Amino acid sequence: MPTTKKESLQFGVMMCFGMVLLMTVYNYYLNGMIGKMTIMEGLSDFLIGFVIALILDMLIVGPNAKKIALKITANTKKKIYTVLAISICMVIGMAFFMSIYGLVTTYIHNGFTSSSVVKDYVVIFSSNLIMALPLQIIIMGPFVRFIFSRYIKSTKHSELRGV
Structure with a gap:
């Protein structure tokens, strides 16, 4: 997929935009926030x-997920295994960190509502992972790879050929 720093940034922006948008709506739904907050909020x-x-x-x-996934799939020649390994490692890492962000923002907006920060984190992490993994593998991953290869990569190749 991406072969240069510029392409990696473009691919990352598209993937993050889609995943964060859908996961934000999902978390608003889970927390009953749809209809309670303004559009600007x-x-x-x-x-x-x-x-x-x-x-x-x-x-x-991203860099760590790719290193881990490439080590896991070092003995395979099938690119799909590498792509799936990278996607799974990315989702686990992003869910881990973004759940911390979600926990902090929940505490900022609602205050401490339970006696266990660890329990709250595990609940947020597991609910995010349950949604993010299939969303990434089934919907956003293939969609962004299609858009990227169709419009970003094809534009680059057209420019190289002088078209």
């Missing part, structure tokens, strides 16, 4: 989450 929460996710993707989770 929703957009600002989305933008903050998007920036944090993009930074995590580019600097921490």
Whole structure:
């Protein structure tokens, strides 16, 4: 897929945008926030989450997920196994960190509502992982790879050929 830093950034922006958008709506639904917050509050929460996710993707989770996935799939020649391994490692890493973000924002908005931060984190992490893994593997991953290969990669190849 991405072969240059620019392409990696473009791919990461598209993937983060889609995943953060859908996961934000999912979490608003889970917390009963749809209809209770203004559009501006929703957009600002989305933008903050998007920036944090993009930074995590580019600097921490992405590089480490790729290293782990490439080690796991080193003995396979099937690219689909590598793609799935990277996707799974990315989802686990992003769910881990973004659940911390979700926990912090929940405490900021609602205060401490239970006696166990660890329990709250495990609940948030598991509910995010349950949604994010199939969302990434079945919907967003294939969709973003299609858009990327169709419009970003094809544009680059057209420019190289002088078309």
